[in-house]
Every structure is written in C-alpha cells, then in structure tokens.
Amino acid sequence: MAGGRASTRTSYKEADSDDDWLAGDEEGATKVFDDLPLVKGVKGKAGGAKGTQRVGDTYGAGPRKKARKSKSKGKEKVKEDEDELQETEKQPEPLFSLDLLLKLPNDLFLETCGHIDTLGLLHLSRKCKTMRKMVFSPTMTGAWSVSRRRDEIPLPDGISELELVALMHGEGCQFCGSSERFHRDFFFRMRSCSRCRKQYVILDNRLRNAWPDLHPKAKRCVSYSDFDLHRYRPHKREEPAYLIEDLDEVNRELLELQDEDDLAPFAAAAVAASTNSYCRPSPPLMSQPKPKSLVDDFVALKQAEVAVRQKESHALQKGIDTKRQRDSEEWRAKRDGQREARKKLAAECSPVLVEKYGWTEEQVAFYVRQADLFGTSDKMPKTSPEINREGWDAYRVEVQASLERFAKATAEHRNYDALKPIYEQYCRSAGAFAQRLPNMGDLTELPVFKDWLKHDCPPFDEALWESRLPPIEQTLQKYAEELRMTAIKTILHATTGVSTLKLSKDPADYPENKYDEAFFARPTSLYFGTIRESDGVWGYTYRSASFAFPECLEHFHWIDWRPKQTQLRKQTNQRHVFFVRLILRAAELDDDTCTSSDLDDFGERFTWQDNAPKSAHGRLFGWNNLLSRLDSSGPTLRELEAGDVPNIKLLPLDDPRVKAAKRASGGAVDSSDEEDE
Numbered sequence: 001m002a003g004g005r006a007s008t009r010t011s012y013k014e015a016d017s018d019d020d021w022l023a024g025d026e027e028g029a030t031k032v033f034d035d036l037p038l039v040k041g042v043k044g045k046a047g048g049a050k051g052t053q054r055v056g057d058t059y060g061a062g063p064r065k066k067a068r069k070s071k072s073k074g075k076e077k078v079k080e081d082e083d084e085l086q087e088t089e090k091q092p093e094p095l096f097s098l099d100l101l102l103k104l105p106n107d108l109f110l111e112t113c114g115h116i117d118t119l120g121l122l123h124l125s126r127k128c129k130t131m132r133k134m135v136f137s138p139t140m141t142g143a144w145s146v147s148r149r150r151d152e153i154p155l156p157d158g159i160s161e162l163e164l165v166a167l168m169h170g171e172g173c174q175f176c177g178s179s180e181r182f183h184r185d186f187f188f189r190m191r192s193c194s195r196c197r198k199q200y201v202i203l204d205n206r207l208r209n210a211w212p213d214l215h216p217k218a219k220r221c222v223s224y225s226d227f228d229l230h231r232y233r234p235h236k237r238e239e240p241a242y243l244i245e246d247l248d249e250v251n252r253e254l255l256e257l258q259d260e261d262d263l264a265p266f267a268a269a270a271v272a273a274s275t276n277s278y279c280r281p282s283p284p285l286m287s288q289p290k291p292k293s294l295v296d297d298f299v300a301l302k303q304a305e306v307a308v309r310q311k312e313s314h315a316l317q318k319g320i321d322t323k324r325q326r327d328s329e330e331w332r333a334k335r336d337g338q339r340e341a342r343k344k345l346a347a348e349c350s351p352v353l354v355e356k357y358g359w360t361e362e363q364v365a366f367y368v369r370q371a372d373l374f375g376t377s378d379k380m381p382k383t384s385p386e387i388n389r390e391g392w393d394a395y396r397v398e399v400q401a402s403l404e405r406f407a408k409a410t411a412e413h414r415n416y417d418a419l420k421p422i423y424e425q426y427c428r429s430a431g432a433f434a435q436r437l438p439n440m441g442d443l444t445e446l447p448v449f450k451d452w453l454k455h456d457c458p459p460f461d462e463a464l465w466e467s468r469l470p471p472i473e474q475t476l477q478k479y480a481e482e483l484r485m486t487a488i489k490t491i492l493h494a495t496t497g498v499s500t501l502k503l504s505k506d507p508a509d510y511p512e513n514k515y516d517e518a519f520f521a522r523p524t525s526l527y528f529g530t531i532r533e534s535d536g537v538w539g540y541t542y543r544s545a546s547f548a549f550p551e552c553l554e555h556f557h558w559i560d561w562r563p564k565q566t567q568l569r570k571q572t573n574q575r576h577v578f579f580v581r582l583i584l585r586a587a588e589l590d591d592d593t594c595t596s597s598d599l600d601d602f603g604e605r606f607t608w609q610d611n612a613p614k615s616a617h618g619r620l621f622g623w624n625n626l627l628s629r630l631d632s633s634g635p636t637l638r639e640l641e642a643g644d645v646p647n648i649k650l651l652p653l654d655d656p657r658v659k660a661a662k663r664a665s666g667g668a669v670d671s672s673d674e675e676d677e
C-alpha cells in the first residue's frame with residue numbers, strides 16, 4: 001500500500017465470538033482460514049510512535065501451533081458428525097434437509113452453493129463441522145466468487161474472497177471485540193469501534209498538531225477514507241482520514257528521499273568540478289542542470305497507486321450500498337405482501353370466528369387491527385380455522401391476554417388523569433413548600449400513590465383526596481426531607497470530596513440551624529443550570545444561571561419532567577466547585593461570606609486567559625456565563641488536580657475592554673474615563 005519498500009504487514013485475528021468460523025484446524029476449518037489476514041497495515045500512532053499491543057492483536061506472533069492429534073480424534077469427529085446427522089434424522093424429514101445436501105455429489109453441491117448469497121453460505125457453514133469444512137474448502141472458492149458476482153460486488157486487488165466476506169459479514173470490532181457501535185470501513189478494509197478507530201486512524205484536520213514534522217507531500221502518497229463523508233451527518237463537513245501506519249511509513253521514506261534530493265546538487269557540482277579541473281573552469285553552481293527529484297518520482301508513483309485503490313474502494317462501497325438497497329426493497333415488498341395476506345385472511349375469517357368458534361366481537365376487532373400492523377405476533381395463524389384449529393385457539397388466548405393488559409393500562413391512565421388536576425391545585429396552595437414537592441413523575445413512584453393508581457382502585461376526586469389527606473401529607477413531608485438531605489449530601493460531596501455513600505443517612509445529623517439558608521446561598525453550594533425564558537419571537541430562550549436550594553427546583557426547566565433527586569446530583573460536582581473557587585479567587589472573595597449577588601455586581605469583567613479555547617479567548621464574561629464555558633470546554637477534574645488550571649482574571653473598571661463592552665451594551669461610562677481616553 002503506502003511506502004516505497006516492502007514492509008511486513010500485521011495480521012490481526014478476530015476477537016469476537018461471532019467469527020469463530022475462522023478458527024483453526026482443530027475446530028474443523030482448513031489452514032487457509034487459520035492464517036486469514038483480516039486487516040492489513042493499521043499499526044501505530046500519530047508522530048510515528050508505536051502503539052501498544054491489545055487484546056486481539058497477534059503482532060509479532062507466528063502461525064498458530066497445531067494441536068496434537070490423537071489417533072482416535074478423527075473417529076471422534078466422525079462420530080460427532082454422525083450424531084448430528086442422527087439428531088436431524090429423528091425429526092420429521094422436510095422436503096430439503098442438511099442430510100440431503102451432504103449426500104449430493106461435489107459438482108451438484110458446488111452448483112447449489114452458487115445460488116446462495118455470501119451471507120447464506122456463511123450461515124450454512126455454522127450448521128455443523130462437516131458443513132464448515134465443505135464450505136471453507138479450497139474447491140468452494142468458485143462458489144463464493146459466483147455468489148459475490150451475482151450481487152454485483154467487485155473484488156478489489158489484494159483481498160481474497162473470504163477476506164471480503166469477513167469484512168462484509170463479520171461482527172464486532174477486529175481489535176477489541178466490541179459489538180456495540182462498530183462500523184465497516186471498505187476503504188481501509190477493517191471493522192472498528194470508535195475507540196479503536198482513534199488509535200489507528202487520524203483525521204486530516206488533526207495532522208498539524210499531532211504530527212508537526214510530517215512531510216507536506218505525505219498525504220498525497222497514501223489512500224484515504226471518506227467513509228464518514230455525507231453519510232450519517234450530511235450537514236457537517238467531515239475531514240478525510242488516513243491510516244497512521246501508512247503515513248508513518250511514507251513519511252520516513254519521503255524524508256530520506258528529501259535528504260538525497262538536497263544533497264544531489266552538491267554531489268553533481270563536486271563531480272563536475274573533479275572532471276573539469278584539468279580542462280577548463282567549471283561553471284557556477286547555479287548554472288548546473290537541476291538533478292531529477294527522487295521525491296517527485298516517488299510521489300507520482302504513489303499517487304497512481306492511490307488513485308487505483310481509491311477507485312476500487314469507491315466501486316466496492318457503491319456495490320455494497322446497491323446490494324443493501326436492493327435487499328431493503330425486497331424486504332419491504334415481502335413485508336407488504338405478508339401484510340396484505342393477513343388483511344385478506346382477517347376479512348375472510350372474521351365472520352366465521354364469531355359464528356363457529358366462539359370468538360367475541362372485541363376479540364375479532366383486536367385481531368383485525370393487529371393484522372393491519374407490521375409488527376405482529378408469531379402466533380397469528382396464516383391459514384383458515386378449518387385447517388389450523390389449534391393455532392387459532394392458542395392465538396385467541398394471546399388476544400384475550402392483550403385485551404386484559406390494555407384494559408388494565410387504560411384504567412391506570414384514567415386514575416392518573418383524575419389525580420393530576422387535584423394534585424396541581426394542592427401544589428398551588430402549598431406556597432413556598434411547593435418547591436420541594438415531587439412532580440407527577442416522582443409522585444407516581446411513591447409507594448402510597450403507586451398502590452392508589454392501580455387499575456382496580458377507584459379514581460381520585462375531591463372527596464377521596466380529602467379522606468386520604470393525612471397519609472398524603474405525611475408521604476410528601478418525608479419526600480421533602482429526603483430531597484433536602486440529597487441536596488446537602490450532594491453539596492458536601494462537591495465541596496469536600498467525600499463520597500455520598502459515606503455520609504450519614506440520619507436526618508438528625510443535618511439540623512436546620514447548621515444547614516440553613518446561608519449554607520445554601522454560598523457560591524459553592526449553588527446549583528448551576530439553564531433557565532428557560534419566554535420569548536415572543538422564538539418561543540423560548542435559555543440562559544445560564546445559579547440558584548440556591550430549593551429555589552433551583554422552581555426555575556430550572558428540566559424539573560418539569562425529570563426526577564428531582566437525580567437532577568440535584570447532576571447539577572453540581574467537584575469539577576464545577578473547582579471552577580467556582582477559581583472565580584472567587586480572581587474576584588478576591590471568600591466563599592463563607594459572599595453571595596451570588598456579590599458576583600453579579602462585577603458584571604461582564606471576567607476573562608479566561610492563556611489556555612482558553614479560541615471561542616473564549618479575549619472575551620468578557622459574567623460569572624455565570626464563564627461557569628457555563630468552563631463546564632463545557634474546561635479541563636477535566638483529573639487535569640485540574642494535575643495542575644492544568646485555567647487562568648481566570650477580573651479586569652478593572654478602567655480597562656479599555658470593559659469600557660468598550662459597556663458602550664456597546666448601552667451602559668453609562670463615567671465622564672472622567674472618557675477624558676482619560
């Protein structure tokens with residue numbers, strides 16, 4: 001691929017269990033699958049540093065040693081295959097069986113496999129060890145090729161039929177074995193998750209910082225992947241990606257050739273001087289003919305190779321996308337056909353089910369509705385009741401169970417809808433205590449209300465609410481106390497670093513005289529979030545703000561639908577308190593004596609200097625907006641503890657930037673300040 005000299009390629013074995021069909025001889029596969037390279041040339045990190053070996057890598061390892069075979073091993077394998085076939089024979093023989101396929105002559109077997117697509121052949125190989133040997137035998141290469149060509153998928157140079165099958169149908173990341181959120185890259189010929197992809201692939205926009213000594217022509221000499229271009233996020237421009245190992249190899253080659261090109265004029269001048277020393281004076285150095293550039297020749301050669309590979313990769317990607325689209329259309333056509341067949345059968349059988357088989361009108365109506373849906377039960381019969389009476393009886397039981405579940409859910413929703421306006425009226429009359437009352441989502445999870453909202457309970461009304469008011473108020477008071485304890489323990493964890501699990505669970509340890517309004521009003525005790533404000537033009541606008549408990553529960557927009565205790569735990573942490581203390585230090589304020597109003601009085605005079613991101617460099621912030629920017633773009637807690645601390649400063653009132661900001665916002669500027677300017 002990349003590089004002027006031959007290099008040893010790394011072969012990485014699959015780490016996922018779904019690809020056990022690539023196992024060695026001891027599991028029934030042939031040697032060609034034991035040494036099958038699934039990804040080539042993807043080792044290394046940016047800057048040329050070698051990557052560490054991880055699970056799934058076989059870097060530097062030779063071929064797998066064959067296990068010792070006892071004399072009876074072959075007989076045991078034959079016996080296992082016979083047992084598998086005997087189990088198949090015990091079942092009722094279908095029109096086509098695996099036993100019949102195994103008894104076919106070789107030519108008929110190959111012709112039959114040629115009519116199966118590659119995924120079907122892969123599934124066929126997992127039936128038994130004998131079938132695995134037959135499907136993966138060298139004589140089956142033609143069948144794999146016929147299946148691929150029938151799907152109009154090209155085979156790029158340098159990759160075998162089975163390597164392409166592993167790339168198209170293998171499951172999981174080839175490096176860590178993760179089967180979650182992995183994708184197939186047909187330009188780099190690999191399957192990788194996002195985490196492993198970052199270790200082997202680098203984006204073009206990160207090369208300048210990650211690889212400062214990269215040769216300027218190195219990117220032209222390696223193939224690139226535009227897998228992410230306009231695929232999942234068409235609104236966002238993506239950069240091409242390169243394999244780190246390819247760039248490292250080409251970069252070393254180019255640097256060596258560049259050194260030779262730099263020395264070539266001097267070498268030519270020296271040769272000319274030694275040749276003409278006895279004849280005539282040599283011409284000046286600048287008049288010598290320019291030697292042929294080795295770098296340009298190397299780049300031209302590699303660009304031609306890259307163009308061929310990119311063309312093959314695009315053709316492969318297009319062929320696979322076309323097949324996926326064709327398969328999707330076939331699946332939709334099959335699904336629509338099954339739906340029409342169900343609707344036709346439902347129209348024919350509905351009168352008969354009521355007259356002859358004892359179905360109720362409600363059951364038949366439910367069956368007709370289900371027949372019109374795409375996701376239907378597997379127990380729904382596909383033939384008439386005269387042919388499959390047992391199947392219809394079993395499906396009737398399932399229909400009745402579904403109707404009972406639906407009636408139960410309807411009754412629970414009725415009870416919920418009856419409780420909601422009564423509880424909202426109670427919250428409006430509770431005054432300031434309403435801030436600590438649960439929302440409807442939390443209320444329905446309380447044990448008392450969960451029992452009262454069951455389907456077999458009567459719906460709430462004013463009389464029932466008044467009769468149950470004493471236990472209701474007791475439950476709500478307990479919830480409010482638990483919410484206060486959650487707020488205190490969350491603040492203590494954020495300010496002291498002590499885990500909430502180690503803090504006391506006894507309410508007596510958190511007295512009102514110690515954890516009072518002054519405790520919650522300290523800047524490090526405030527809960528930070530976003531407030532939703534009504535806007536006549538755009539509907540709603542959001543701004544950053546900090547509030548004390550329990551006032552934060554009333555102002556934050558997320559409290560309408562998320563559990564309050566969960567959000568209290570999320571709205572402050574040690575990292576956030578670290579940033580608050582940086583702002584207090586810049587303002588020369590004490591956390592125990594100041595309040596949020598003292599910080600508000602400074603206005604937009606805070607700056608993030610030195611290590612600030614580009615979007616924040618040179619800007620003036622209010623303390624809440626600065627907290628929002630630090631939370632989103634600032635260092636992590638580990639980086640803060642390691643000494644990577646943002647440089648926060650408070651500008652004086654006479655600073656030109658502060659005056660300019662006041663003037664731009666329409667604020668008043670002192671006349672003395674204008675005279676100084």
